Amino acid sequence: MDGPGIACPRSPVRLSVVTAGLLVGLATPALAREARVLRLRFPGIEVPAGGNIEACAFVRLSRTTPFDLGRWEMKTRGRGITTLHAIVYLYRGARADEFPADPVASRGCLDLGPPDRDQRQMIAAISTPSGRGTLPAGVALRLAPVTSAPGGVPDVLGVLLDMNWQNAGTRPRRASARVLLRRAAKGTVRRIAQPLSDRTAELGLNVPPDQTGSTETSTAALNAARPGEPPVRDAWMPPVDACVFTLAPQMHKRARFFGADLVGADGMVRNPPGGTQNPFEPGRTHLYAALDYTDPGLRTFAPALFVGAGESIHYHCRHDNGVARAGRFGCEETAGTPPGVPLGLPGGHAAKPCASPLDCPPNDPTFPGRSFTGACVPANLVAGTTPDDEVCRVTGVWYDAAPGATSDLACDVRGLPVLE
Numbered sequence: 001m002d003g004p005g006i007a008c009p010r011s012p013v014r015l016s017v018v019t020a021g022l023l024v025g026l027a028t029p030a031l032a033r034e035a036r037v038l039r040l041r042f043p044g045i046e047v048p049a050g051g052n053i054e055a056c057a058f059v060r061l062s063r064t065t066p067f068d069l070g071r072w073e074m075k076t077r078g079r080g081i082t083t084l085h086a087i088v089y090l091y092r093g094a095r096a097d098e099f100p101a102d103p104v105a106s107r108g109c110l111d112l113g114p115p116d117r118d119q120r121q122m123i124a125a126i127s128t129p130s131g132r133g134t135l136p137a138g139v140a141l142r143l144a145p146v147t148s149a150p151g152g153v154p155d156v157l158g159v160l161l162d163m164n165w166q167n168a169g170t171r172p173r174r175a176s177a178r179v180l181l182r183r184a185a186k187g188t189v190r191r192i193a194q195p196l197s198d199r200t201a202e203l204g205l206n207v208p209p210d211q212t213g214s215t216e217t218s219t220a221a222l223n224a225a226r227p228g229e230p231p232v233r234d235a236w237m238p239p240v241d242a243c244v245f246t247l248a249p250q251m252h253k254r255a256r257f258f259g260a261d262l263v264g265a266d267g268m269v270r271n272p273p274g275g276t277q278n279p280f281e282p283g284r285t286h287l288y289a290a291l292d293y294t295d296p297g298l299r300t301f302a303p304a305l306f307v308g309a310g311e312s313i314h315y316h317c318r319h320d321n322g323v324a325r326a327g328r329f330g331c332e333e334t335a336g337t338p339p340g341v342p343l344g345l346p347g348g349h350a351a352k353p354c355a356s357p358l359d360c361p362p363n364d365p366t367f368p369g370r371s372f373t374g375a376c377v378p379a380n381l382v383a384g385t386t387p388d389d390e391v392c393r394v395t396g397v398w399y400d401a402a403p404g405a406t407s408d409l410a411c412d413v414r415g416l417p418v419l420e
Contacts, residue, residue: 039179055105236396262312
């Protein structure tokens with residue numbers, strides 16, 4: 001999250017590291033033989049005096065087989081340094097080789113990596129110098145290898161480390177971090193946890209210039225514009241009775257709010273008592289909520305949250321396109337019409353980014369089939385793959401509930417048979 005001092009730049013900046021070889025050294029045959037623990041390190045970087053810096057490093061682990069995570073540990077180091085957050089993401093895309101080898105200064109880790117950089121799952125997070133976490137008894141989270149390049153075979157486990165440090169002192173100081181991912185003990189696993197993900201809210205996401213808007217409103221508009229198609233619900237719906245262990249949002253820099261609710265099979269909100277208040281809708285509370293795209297938090301349920309078949313986790317995002325956040329600009333395609341069309345409509349696409357009319361020649365081979373008037377104008381904010389566009393996603397971890405058990409006992413799987 002932003003704080004006093006030196007803000008992290010929006011463009012990628014390589015950082016001075018103490019031991020750059022620490023990252024490279026992880027991707028070795030020796031690591032593949034280390035079956036019990038994956039040891040990750042964020043190399044030491046300099047945090048300026050009075051500075052607040054968020055830095056991201058991508059770690060490649062040469063691996064062709066999954067790793068069943070049972071527990072994790074994280075520790076940050078730095079005398080006089082405050083840890084605002086330390087986050088571990090599992091990369092789930094297909095272009096691991098396109099991430100930079102060195103750490104990059106970036107808010108929300110938006111400025112490094114390939115176009116599918118947002119294909120990631122938060123697996124651990126702390127806002128203290130150290131912390132640890134454990135999957136529910138009998139459950140392991142399977143970390144699956146991905147491809148180094150599209151079309152290849154899975155050959156690398158990609159882990160993105162996101163560190164946000166603050167130095168309130170009067171001289172520069174060094175900070176670093178260590179992460180241990182520990183394999184679940186043999187003979188203890190009864191359920192394999194799976195990623196939870198939904199991004200259907202991005203289909204209708206649309207905020208005109210100088211306005212704020214919610215995906216609940218834009219999805220309703222999308223459904224009205226497509227009366228013959230199944231309605232978009234912006235919800236994760238389990239295929240079977242499920243136990244949700246974690247929830248986390250994913251947003252970009254113009255997001256102001258994320259809210260998630262447990263919705264029953266009857267369509268009514270079933271949030272447990274004591275939810276999070278929605279500051280934009282007084283009186284409305286949520287199962288989980290977040291205000292900051294760069295520090296979204298990780299909601300862990302202990303015990304796991306039972307979500308029955310037919311129930312769902314509904315979510316929405318609120319975005320700001322030029323009111324309290326910098327507005328989105330794009331190359332005009334039709335005179336007098338803001339560029340950018342919601343992805344769920346025919347021809348849906350984000351506006352071509354621009355800073356001046358020089359960025360908007362009549363034709364651009366990187367945007368085939370589109371032409372431009374030559375004007376750089378305020379654009380509609382829609383979903384897209386660049387850091388200047390938006391995303392609205394719910395992510396997390398879930399596992400199959402114990403069959404035949406009542407909802408209050410279904411997430412305790414210790415009595416089930418051990419998986420081979």
